């Protein structure tokens with residue numbers, strides 16, 4: 001159920017509604033919008049008597065939410081969610097198309113800094129890299145663990161980039177929450193419900209990747225798990241699904257972008273690296289993702305892809321990433337959006353004025 005407050009409702013009136021909801025043993029989710037606040041209610045097993053709230057001061061109307069996913073849906077919040085990272089002068093879901101780039105895995109301090117330097121120079125404001133890697137083989141490189149997170153934190157301090165890295169279980173999530181700016185939940189964990197709930201209690205934004213065989217409903221319900229625990233800063237990510245096609249590692253389902261945007265206020269970005277598995281297809285699919293209206297890209301870039309410890313075949317050389325940025329900048333402009341410009345001295349402290 002959803003309680004829509006009047007545009008002129010005061011903070012106290014919103015608070016009184018939330019207290020009444022909690023008093024019934026339910027959970028209140030206040031969602032401030034551009035013109036008015038709505039309060040989502042979760043936790044009810046049956047219908048709630050609307051008269052309980054109808055007459056409260058500041059309440060405009062009480063409506064039943066028809067979708068199974070509630071907090072995620074546009075019924076609850078029509079204006080788009082923008083997730084902001086002030087220290088990096090960055091956001092996801094606004095008019096600037098966010099670009100997240102970096103190696104698949106953090107391998108060493110030298111490798112991470114070499115990648116970050118080129119990525120920041122090209123204009124990207126987010127640095128990705130795995131410290132915990134979910135690998136198909138137990139014998140493959142599993143990541144540097146906390147040491148990798150420390151290296152990423154150093155990258156943030158040095159370049160002013162926002163850090164995106166994956167948590168694979170509750171223990172690694174505790175550490176990722178401490179060091180990173182965005183907690184990534186990987187495709188293989190999209191329906192790990194206890195991990196989703198833990199991410200929902202985290203105080204950092206969550207990047208939720210679509211499972212490789214997840215339907216749109218399952219994808220949105222996974223986001224609902226995170227939001228139902230009180231974390232509303234969720235960024236969705238399409239990373240390709242399994243099909244019979246074998247010319248690419250996965251089939252990048254770009255049609256899910258407008259499908260998500262129709263149903264949900266959450267931002268959605270695209271991962272053309274895991275989506276194709278092949279370096280030569282990453283830039284074309286990045287162009288397509290921006291053209292289809294994605295709010296951002298997450299791209300694997302390695303200073304020396306041929307020596308990468310994971311996903312080398314799909315990692316771009318830094319020069320190719322420069323070209324990708326150049327091309328998507330022009331496509332974004334067609335849609336009235338922007339992609340940040342290259343910067344000359346990425347190690348200088350970042351201020352809004354220097355961007």
Ligand code: PEP
Nearest residue numbers: 104186187188209239274
């Ligand atoms: C990754 O981003 O390196 C990764 C493992 O992604 P996914 O969960 O989409 O496979």
Ligand code: MN
Nearest residue numbers: 104300310311
């Ligand atoms: Mn990877």
